[in-house]
Amino acid sequence: MMTPATKRISLLSAVALAAALTACSKKEDDMTAGQRLDGAVAEAKQAAAETRQDAKEAMAGAEATAERAAADASQATSDVGITAKVNAALVADDKLKATQINVDTREGMVTLTGKAPDSQSRERATTLASAVDGVKHVNNQLVVSAS
Structure with missing residues (x-):
């Protein structure tokens, strides 16, 4: 089973690859290769921020569980x-x-x-x-x- 962090890393890799391929394509469109790369970087930063938040939430949950276990053992x-x-x-x-x-x-x-x-x-x-x-x-x- 993939964790949210693993899913985001996979998504981030796919987005970066797609951006690189798009930047290298010969097709003319409204965005320059630099603009497409900037968009890919922004998406990567967003995915990284979401991954950090998920990690913080997971850690908080683990800490709460550990505190409950310690209290139970102490009792x-x-x-x-x-x-x-x-x-x-x-x-x-x-x-x-x-x-x-x-x-x-x-x-x-x-x-x-x-x-x-x-x-x-x-x-x-x-x-x-x-x-x-x-x-x-x-x-x-x-x-x-x-x-």
């Missing part, structure tokens, strides 16, 4: 760090360390699932998770286990 790294810190805080708590609590983080939103030994521990899990830097919200889905 994923941040979410992994938040999950690790919340897990560490839960394990450090005497009542919660013996429980199986799953921590899932997406865009700074932490979801806690699993079991808590009592309602105070369930609320403590929310408090601990909320205290971690980068946490925007905690969705506590812990179920209080029956003793």
Whole structure:
């Protein structure tokens, strides 16, 4: 598939060749060979300007895509760090360390699932998770286990 730049270069070459052939022809017309050459040069300059603009637009699009990818990667790294810190805080708590609590983080939103030994521990899990830097919200889905 030809890119717009490749198409313009091909067009530019064809125009220059046609201008050269026309300039060399024996046919008499209203334009001199110099005028025809000047016209071909002007068309070539226009094609080059359009090619530069297309390249600038393509580069801007590539830069925007790269910035989005970098932001997505940064967010994923941040979410992994938040999950690790919340897990560490839960394990450090005497009542919660013996429980199986799953921590899932997406865009700074932490979801806690699993079991808590009592309602105070369930609320403590929310408090601990909320205290971690980068946490925007905690969705506590812990179920209080029956003793």
